[in-house]
Amino acid sequence: MSIRYWLMKSEPGCYSIDDLKRDKKTAWTGVRNYQARNFMRDDMKVGDMVLFYHSNSDPAGVAGVAKVCATAHEDETAWDHNDDHYDPKSTPANPIWVNVDIAFVEKLPQFVSLPEMKAEPELRGMMVLQKGSRLSIQPVTAPQFKWVLRMGGI
DNA sequence: GCCAACGTTGGC
DNA sequence: GCCAACGTTGGC
Numbered sequence: 001m002s003i004r005y006w007l008m009k010s011e012p013g014c015y016s017i018d019d020l021k022r023d024k025k026t027a028w029t030g031v032r033n034y035q036a037r038n039f040m041r042d043d044m045k046v047g048d049m050v051l052f053y054h055s056n057s058d059p060a061g062v063a064g065v066a067k068v069c070a071t072a073h074e075d076e077t078a079w080d081h082n083d084d085h086y087d088p089k090s091t092p093a094n095p096i097w098v099n100v101d102i103a104f105v106e107k108l109p110q111f112v113s114l115p116e117m118k119a120e121p122e123l124r125g126m127m128v129l130q131k132g133s134r135l136s137i138q139p140v141t142a143p144q145f146k147w148v149l150r151m152g153g154i
Numbered sequence: 155g156c157c158a159a160c161g162t163t164g165g166c
Numbered sequence: 167g168c169c170a171a172c173g174t175t176g177g178c
Contacts, residue, residue: 009176033161056176114177132159134175 004048005145006039007128008066008102009055009136017052017064017107025069025103029077030085032097036137040100041072043139050102051140051148053128061113062148070101108152122147 008028010016020026031037050066075097077083078090090096117123127138140148 011176035161058178060177132176134160136175 001045003045004043005051005140005142006044006048006068007051007053007062007138007140009053009128011056012054012063013057016054017104020052020064020066020102020104021107023104025101027070027099027101029075029099030083031075031099031136032078032085032087033136035135037097039137039139041098044068044072044100046071049105049145051145055136059111059113059115061111061117062108062152063111064107065105065149065154066102067105068100069103072098072100075099106154108149108154110151110153112148112151116151117148120147120151 015026028040031040046068048068050068051062052064052066054060054063074092074095075085075090076092077085078087078095078097079092080086087097114129117126118129123129123144126140126144127133127135
């Protein structure tokens with residue numbers, strides 16, 4: 001099975017590409033959406049490549065590249081009462097939420113903004129460009145991934 | 155800060 | 167199982 005490509009959203013005020021660069025890698029905890037969880041649990045494999053997307057920022061867009069460095073495992077923040085993403089439905093005996101780990105690869109020489117991506121005919125159909133696209137983890141095709149990297153100066 | 159789009163919850 | 171109400175996301 002060849003590697004897959006993904007887009008993962010993060011609010012830079014919460015966790016940015018610079019934070020990932022500093023940390024080298026991070027556990028992608030806190031996802032509380034079943035569709036996004038299922039992508040992590042069922043489809044994401046070590047070596048898969050990730051567009052690191054800054055959402056809710058000015059401008060929003062792709063800031064860097066990461067790769068999956070650990071497959072899905074139990075998201076322990078779900079049963080931490082003090083965590084923002086605490087979910088009483090999930091327990092160690094009956095875990096609901098999982099997370100992958102991702103590692104820093106590089107920061108794009110040029111940030112690729114959402115308006116720039118919308119203007120690219122090659123990227124038409126990309127999930128993040130669709131109206132109302134709120135999913136925080138999205139599949140990306142290989143050509144879309146490569147095109148965004150090219151736009152970002154790689 | 156506004157608001158449209160979406161997901162989830164809960165009454166029936 | 168329907169659907170209204172609500173909370174959240176995220177672009178603008």
